[in-house]
Amino acid sequence: MTALWVALGALVGAPLRLAADRAAARWRGTGTVVGILAVNVAGSLVLGAVLGARDLDPAVVALVGTGFCGTLTTFSTFGYDVVRLVEERRVGRALGYLGGSLVLGLAAAAVGYAALR
Amino acid sequence: MACCRTVRTYLVVACGGVLGALARWAVSLGLPHTPGSWPWATVTVNLTGCLAIGLLLAVLLARSPGHPWLRPFLATGVLGGYTTFSTFAVDAAQLVEAGRWPVAAAYVLVSALGGLLAVVVGLAAGRRVVR
Numbered sequence: 001m002t003a004l005w006v007a008l009g010a011l012v013g014a015p016l017r018l019a020a021d022r023a024a025a026r027w028r029g030t031g032t033v034v035g036i037l038a039v040n041v042a043g044s045l046v047l048g049a050v051l052g053a054r055d056l057d058p059a060v061v062a063l064v065g066t067g068f069c070g071t072l073t074t075f076s077t078f079g080y081d082v083v084r085l086v087e088e089r090r091v092g093r094a095l096g097y098l099g100g101s102l103v104l105g106l107a108a109a110a111v112g113y114a115a116l117r
Numbered sequence: 118m119a120c121c122r123t124v125r126t127y128l129v130v131a132c133g134g135v136l137g138a139l140a141r142w143a144v145s146l147g148l149p150h151t152p153g154s155w156p157w158a159t160v161t162v163n164l165t166g167c168l169a170i171g172l173l174l175a176v177l178l179a180r181s182p183g184h185p186w187l188r189p190f191l192a193t194g195v196l197g198g199y200t201t202f203s204t205f206a207v208d209a210a211q212l213v214e215a216g217r218w219p220v221a222a223a224y225v226l227v228s229a230l231g232g233l234l235a236v237v238v239g240l241a242a243g244r245r246v247v248r
Contacts, residue, residue, distance in 0.1 A: 002142075003142065006139060007139060009138070010137070010198050011131050013134060013138075014130050014131050014138075014193070015131045015134070017130075017134075017193070018130045018189070021193075040206075043202065044206035044207065046203070047203035047204065048203075048206070051152070051211075062142075066141075066142055066145070067138055069201075069203040070141060070198070071134045071137070071197070073201050074197040074198075074201070075163040075166060075167065075202050075205060075232060076163075076169070076170040076192070076197060076236075077197055079167040079233055079235070079236045080167070080170045080192075083236045083237055083240065098229065098233075101202070105202060106225070108206065109203070109210040110213070113207060113211070113214065
């Protein structure tokens with residue numbers, strides 16, 4: 001049953017990440033990392049709240065946490081984009097993206113985690 | 118038609134995302150984790166996912182850069198769903214919450230630098246294959 005909740009959450013999370021990436025590309029141009037940065041920070045905030053909440057139904061954790069937030073956010077595209085920016089000789093942007101993702105993502109997770117405790 | 122292509126891309130990404138998420142969930146069952154302990158499952162999916170995306174995109178961009186659904190399905194969908202930034206961030210927050218600052222710092226370093234190294238290794242290996 002848990003697998004079904006994970007799958008349902010992922011079914012929404014993955015296309016939403018694509019939509020955010022495409023919206024950011026229309027706004028900032030192709031190759032922008034702003035869309036992935038936004039979903040990674042937003043997903044970290046929501047997952048923090050889900051895992052920090054007391055006595056939450058395990059089905060909700062599977063659906064919203066593992067399925068939706070886990071799939072909305074991505075580590076592989078984040079890592080690839082940092083390396084791509086370095087290869088394009090945009091090292092400053094690569095470092096800014098790396099540092100910005102870590103600082104904003106970890107802060108969002110901590111805020112979410114503390115919010116519902 | 119442009120609208121059909123867009124719908125197909127979203128469907129392909131959704132299907133790939135489900136497969137990747139289920140694989141990530143299976144890894145988390147195999148490597149159980151309690152808040153405040155070293156998150157082996159997250160490290161495993163994120164580092165192997167970074168290696169895989171480097172390999173995949175090196176081959177894909179060289180062999181069939183204009184393929185309509187392979188990149189959306191495998192990179193955005195499967196690997197995007199398999200790896201997770203949110204779990205990484207919350208794992209780190211929980212380590213801090215547990216007062217294990219050095220472990221949290223090591224975890225962030227291993228994930229970030231290890232992930233970048235994995236992408237670089239994957240790209241290099243993939244480029245050797247297609248050269």
